[in-house]
Amino acid sequence: MADFTLKKGFTIRLDGAPSSECKDRGMPSRAALVPADFPGITPSLLVREGDRVKAGTPVFTDKTSGAPVFTAPLSGRIERINRGDRRRIAEIIIAGDGKGTAEKPPPGLARAASREVIVEVLVKTGLFAFLRQRPFAVQARPADLPRDIFVSAFDASPLAPDTGTVLSGNEEYLTQGLSILSRLTSGKVHLSVQHGDGKTARLASGIPGVRAHSFKGPHPSGTVGVQIHHIAPVRGPRDIVWYCTLEGTVRIGRLFATGRLSYDTVIAVGGPASPIRTHLRTVQGAEIGHLLGGEEDPGARYIAGNVLTGRNAGFRGFTGFFDNQVSVIRETARPELFGWIRPGLRKESASNSFLSRLFPGGLFDLDTNMNGGLRPFVATGNYEKVLPMDIYPVHLIKSILAGDIEEMEGLGIYEIAEEEIAICEYVCPSKIDMQKVLRDGINMIMREG
Amino acid sequence: MIGKIFNALKPHFEEGGRMRAAWPIYDALLTFFYRLPRPTTGGAHIRDAYDLKRMMMTVVIALVPCAFFGMYNLGHQHFLSQGLTPEFLPSMIEGLKVLAPLYAVTYAVGLSIELAFAIVRKHEMSEGFFVTGMLIPLIMPPTIPLWQLALATAFAVVLGKEVFGGTGMNIFNPALVARAFIFFAYPKSLSGHDVWTLTSGAPVDAFTMATPLAVAHEAAAGAMGHLADKGYGLWKLFIGLHPGCIGETSEAAILLGASILIATGVGSWRIIFSVFAGGAAAVFLFNALAPSPASIMALPLQYHLTMGSFAFGAVFMATDPVSAASTNGGKYVYGFCIGVLIILVRVLNPAYEEGTMLAILCMNVFAPLIDYTSLRIHMRRRRFRAKAG
Numbered sequence: 001m002a003d004f005t006l007k008k009g010f011t012i013r014l015d016g017a018p019s020s021e022c023k024d025r026g027m028p029s030r031a032a033l034v035p036a037d038f039p040g041i042t043p044s045l046l047v048r049e050g051d052r053v054k055a056g057t058p059v060f061t062d063k064t065s066g067a068p069v070f071t072a073p074l075s076g077r078i079e080r081i082n083r084g085d086r087r088r089i090a091e092i093i094i095a096g097d098g099k100g101t102a103e104k105p106p107p108g109l110a111r112a113a114s115r116e117v118i119v120e121v122l123v124k125t126g127l128f129a130f131l132r133q134r135p136f137a138v139q140a141r142p143a144d145l146p147r148d149i150f151v152s153a154f155d156a157s158p159l160a161p162d163t164g165t166v167l168s169g170n171e172e173y174l175t176q177g178l179s180i181l182s183r184l185t186s187g188k189v190h191l192s193v194q195h196g197d198g199k200t201a202r203l204a205s206g207i208p209g210v211r212a213h214s215f216k217g218p219h220p221s222g223t224v225g226v227q228i229h230h231i232a233p234v235r236g237p238r239d240i241v242w243y244c245t246l247e248g249t250v251r252i253g254r255l256f257a258t259g260r261l262s263y264d265t266v267i268a269v270g271g272p273a274s275p276i277r278t279h280l281r282t283v284q285g286a287e288i289g290h291l292l293g294g295e296e297d298p299g300a301r302y303i304a305g306n307v308l309t310g311r312n313a314g315f316r317g318f319t320g321f322f323d324n325q326v327s328v329i330r331e332t333a334r335p336e337l338f339g340w341i342r343p344g345l346r347k348e349s350a351s352n353s354f355l356s357r358l359f360p361g362g363l364f365d366l367d368t369n370m371n372g373g374l375r376p377f378v379a380t381g382n383y384e385k386v387l388p389m390d391i392y393p394v395h396l397i398k399s400i401l402a403g404d405i406e407e408m409e410g411l412g413i414y415e416i417a418e419e420e421i422a423i424c425e426y427v428c429p430s431k432i433d434m435q436k437v438l439r440d441g442i443n444m445i446m447r448e449g
Numbered sequence: 450m451i452g453k454i455f456n457a458l459k460p461h462f463e464e465g466g467r468m469r470a471a472w473p474i475y476d477a478l479l480t481f482f483y484r485l486p487r488p489t490t491g492g493a494h495i496r497d498a499y500d501l502k503r504m505m506m507t508v509v510i511a512l513v514p515c516a517f518f519g520m521y522n523l524g525h526q527h528f529l530s531q532g533l534t535p536e537f538l539p540s541m542i543e544g545l546k547v548l549a550p551l552y553a554v555t556y557a558v559g560l561s562i563e564l565a566f567a568i569v570r571k572h573e574m575s576e577g578f579f580v581t582g583m584l585i586p587l588i589m590p591p592t593i594p595l596w597q598l599a600l601a602t603a604f605a606v607v608l609g610k611e612v613f614g615g616t617g618m619n620i621f622n623p624a625l626v627a628r629a630f631i632f633f634a635y636p637k638s639l640s641g642h643d644v645w646t647l648t649s650g651a652p653v654d655a656f657t658m659a660t661p662l663a664v665a666h667e668a669a670a671g672a673m674g675h676l677a678d679k680g681y682g683l684w685k686l687f688i689g690l691h692p693g694c695i696g697e698t699s700e701a702a703i704l705l706g707a708s709i710l711i712a713t714g715v716g717s718w719r720i721i722f723s724v725f726a727g728g729a730a731a732v733f734l735f736n737a738l739a740p741s742p743a744s745i746m747a748l749p750l751q752y753h754l755t756m757g758s759f760a761f762g763a764v765f766m767a768t769d770p771v772s773a774a775s776t777n778g779g780k781y782v783y784g785f786c787i788g789v790l791i792i793l794v795r796v797l798n799p800a801y802e803e804g805t806m807l808a809i810l811c812m813n814v815f816a817p818l819i820d821y822t823s824l825r826i827h828m829r830r831r832r833f834r835a836k837a838g
Contacts, residue, residue: 309492310494332486353507366495371496371498372499376615377617378501378771379771381714385714390834395820412831425496426496430617
């Protein structure tokens with residue numbers, strides 16, 4: 001087991017962390033699939049409004065590859081298919097019938113099954129959607145043979161779910177899942193746990209082809225891109241590695257261990273404006289309003305995922321596929337007199353120009369304020385301090401803005417994705433949308449490449 | 450109260466209002482008073498409280514000790530030159546009488562030009578001029594004519610910054626461009642012994658008009674002894690009660706400013722440190738090569754650091770993040786070269802006593818090249834690592 005200690009990074013002191021207890025929230029009346037959660041695919045619908053589905057019924061597939069399917073998380077009826085800009089499919093909403101019937105998984109659920117059979121089972125059950133690849137941070141393709149597979153067993157981002165709570169009762173499934181993943185790669189499965197979490201690391205011990213690593217350090221140490229960078233970096237456009245979330249690994253393990261398709265999941269709910277701060281047991285894609293209960297607060301923003309990379313879903317929106325988290329923060333509302341010159345005791349910042357840096361204990365009620373206007377890039381040195389990778393974020397982003405592909409490659413675009421650069425976007429004094437620029441750059445490379 | 454005024458005025462500046470073209474003024478004033486509730490729209494939903502305005506204001510605050518000391522020193526030198534005992538309050542008032550018009554002219558000229566560019570480009574007004582405007586009077590001699598200052602400021606804002614696209618795009622440090630403009634267009638205002646003290650009538654004999662650097666250069670036998678004869682002991686040089694550019698004489702005040710910049714992380718300690726390191730390296734080399742103790746080459750390090758613009762340039766000019774090198778490795782090279790060049794000009798160039806301005810402007814030109822090289826090395830290391838892995 002290798003130990004990595006990362007000095008760089010920044011833990012945002014956001015108030016409203018979920019407690020480690022887990023409550024049962026039960027079946028929601030509605031759940032949805034959001035195609036935007038799956039980067040790099042073009043959805044092609046397999047159902048129409050009004051169709052009856054079971055848990056596990058394919059709902060849409062990827063038009064380009066045609067292979068993996070994305071499946072309904074609960075049984076019921078397709079209530080609505082919402083479309084966004086340019087008729088892009090925004091949400092496929094399923095009204096639950098409360099029966100909890102599920103499709104039968106295909107045969108071949110033996111741990112000793114061949115790689116081809118395992119891939120086919122995952123593709124047909126929709127669990128393959130949990131696998132994404134680097135470079136580019138897009139959905140994995142079943143035809144590829146990844147060099148390694150990475151699983152991050154912790155999340156250091158603000159208000160993140162607690163590994164112990166999520167894994168509670170699922171330990172055996174994690175072990176099973178890791179063992180299945182190890183059959184998909186020619187190399188190793190690398191499980192990264194938080195420093196001190198020997199309990200999770202032990203779940204991986206003794207499985208052939210699986211290695212555990214421990215990471216110590218502030219956010220973004222829990223993002224898989226940072227972990228890959230330190231364990232076995234991506235070397236180029238054809239050096240493909242896959243990664244899977246902790247949740248995904250558990251769900252894959254559960255399918256193979258029980259022989260049943262299950263969409264049960266644990267969602268952490270928190271944030272300064274959240275009425276509850278806890279973990280909830282429910283199903284994937286559940287309606288956020290169902291989880292939170294009560295009435296919608298018009299002054300709040302309901303985010304599927306964390307506050308850095310999540311999606312502004314709204315109270316009637318749905319939880320994401322990859323993030324077991326809902327964050328609720330206040331929308332910015334009131335102008336603040338001389339906001340930029342105040343001593344800053346009640347402001348959270350990575351900059352020492354705020355007095356709050358002298359009191360490391362505090363927690364802050366951060367709202368959605370940009371805290372400044374859009375400005376040109378200035379190489380202030382703030383970015384490098386929060387990115388624990390051998391990458392110059394400012395120069396990488398500038399090379400993307402200039403459209404210089406060779407420079408992007410040299411500066412490390414194959415190693416990084418939104419979840420790693422999000423913390424740079426957070427600290428950016430020029431308020432530049434670095435995640436969007438990075439994705440534009442990745443798309444540019446994928447088109448040209 | 451302020452909010453009501455802004456709300457009442459708003460319709461005039463909005464689309465269709467009579468003052469539509471002047472929207473940047475309204476916006477600049479509004480954002481000066483208020484942090485507006487502008488929500489995040491995509492990407493990160495929360496953003497750091499830090500922005501460029503905060504950064505610029507931190508630099509301005511770090512310059513306040515230099516400005517106040519400069520103000521006092523102006524009056525102090527004025528009274529000394531008249532053979533009077535300088536007292537605190539009258540000295541401050543005398544200094545204020547000089548400094549206030551300098552600042553008024555600098556900001557009036559600079560901000561109007563920035564505003565004009567903001568209107569034409571339909572941009573928000575950027576806050577970059579806060580720092581530039583704070584710096585310009587501090588690097589001028591107290592006798593600078595206001596019209597020259599106005600011209601220099603205009604030149605600096607237009608040709609030093611806006612032609613490149615405004616804040617963040619410029620190659621040269623705009624404040625130094627203003628000084629260079631005076632230096633080349635009106636050399637008399639920046640040279641000789643007479644410009645560094647505000648006199649009224651002829652100074653008394655006992656008063657030394659020459660700056661310490663000039664004194665060190667004219668020394669016939671042993672610069673240190675000569676400096677001491679003229680009343681320039683090391684401690685006095687450090688405190689800064691001597692003639693010179695308004696804000697640059699006191700290393701004590703600069704040290705205070707430097708500690709603010711470094712503690713807040715606004716100024717790069719890498720650059721500040723390496724300017725001093727480069728200066729030290731060059732001084733030690735010249736000390737070793739000095740033909741005689743009388744030569745300026747023999748002047749020890751502590752004198753070089755406490756005279757002229759060395760410290761002020763290292764702390765406030767070289768650290769400008771826009772015109773400096775932007776890679777961490779590059780910052781060391783950039784700073785080191787500035788330090789070496791300052792001493793090189795001081796010691797080997799008989800025409801100019803001071804080399805700080807030229808050294809920093811010169812390295813501003815090379816900063817992109819340093820970054821380019823540093824990025825190539827970075828990319829090569831990355832490629833090498835990829836192959837090894």
